[in-house]
Amino acid sequence: MRVLCALILLLLTTVAHAARLELTGFESGDTSECQTQTGTFSVQSTTVYSGTYAFQANPTGTAIGSCTLTTINASGASVNGGGTIPLYVTFRWRAGTLPASGSEEIFAALALSASDKMFLRVTSAGKLQVYSSVNAQMGSDGTTTLVVDTWYLLQVKVGHGSPGPYEVRINGAVELSGTGNLNAANGHSQRVFGKATNRSGNTVNFYYDDIAVDDTDYPPGGPIVALHPDANGSTMQWTNGTGVSNYTQVNEVVPSTTEYVQSVAQNDVALFHFGALPGTVGLPIAAVKVTQRVAENTSGSTTYTVRIRSGATNSDSTAADLGNTAYVTRQRLLGLDPATAAAWTVAGVNAVEAGATDASGIIRIRLAWLALMVEATTVTVTPTGRARLSVY
DSSP: OHHHHHHHHHHHHHHHHOOEEEEEOOTTSSSTTOSEEEESEEEESSSOSSSSOEEEEOOOTTOOEEEEEOEEOTTSOEESOOOSSOEEEEEEEEEEEOOSSSEEEEEEEEETTSOEEEEEEEETTSOEEEEOTTSOBOSOOOSSOOOTTOOEEEEEEEOOEEEEEEEEEETTEEEEEEEEEEOSSSOEEEEEEEEOSOSSOOOOEEEEEEEEEESSSOOOOOOEEEEOEEEEEEEEOOOEESSSOSGGGSOOSSOOSSSOEEOOSTTEEEEEEEOOOOSOBOSOBOEEEEEEEEEESSSSOOOEEEEEEETTEEEEOOOBOOOSSSOEEEEEEESSBTTTTBOBOHHHHHHOEEEEEEOOTTSOEEEEEEEEEEEOSOBSSOOTTSOOOOOO
């Protein structure tokens, strides 16, 4: 029993010390969490690994299609960053159509200047390849044959320097590894999912789900669960807006700006409670992220703060100017429960509140949508009305 408890404690400690930089299961039903998206793509609900939505990149011929994820900064904005240490990326991937010849990219890592760092490709034979920052293949093709219409857990370690270390795993087993030219000039910046560059002129159809990026170790590859507002939180001072100014104005599954709540006075707070985690969630819970769509009511200098509240403890982003009246995405990601400084528990997540504060004064803020994204280890039962999750 003591050995078992020690192992559990070690697992919890390992997860707690990991630093998530970003996560998404595309459960917003759109590309709100992508910094940019290009070419032919969609967030669709027909072919998913877990939850309701997954990203699809399906460009034809020489066309491209991709979603770029970066890092959430202290103020909640998506910015290029990640330092020079190795990054560990975990995602679910499925091919509906493989390249007819040659190979095409399924993942790319870029440096801070947006210059190339490392590329992961798949060949017409379903083999993985790794290419360096100067577009030279590192090592040989992988030995595992990836087949269409099958979900795989892919994990990629992207090092730094020349030479820098790289590794690719399939369903937990090392497929490719070594060192190569991973761009010594700049640190990490962007992670690109899809066919971002046309390499061989092929039509492809790739699906992505449950993406997580870490600077310490591989995320486990658990499903990303979305929780939506089901009640006002402990403080609700944003009473302007549309309709009844409460959680019903911001609880859509897919972001919408038709309805919103709006701050009234300087230092107003708006907090919302979220629905409970579905069914049985496997511990540990790796991270929790609130994602929001916000805008200025009138153009001017704003002082906006994203807040996650656990118990009596507030965890706030750095206050920042939203910029203009166009809606933007703001997020806050926490690997630990701020009330306990330990790994999140199911009870902790179910009690959490999230929202925003506004110290802007005259310039009012519109909050049109928010959701709580939870990176779990496993989920064995899903919300009512949704298909059962398929977990590896």
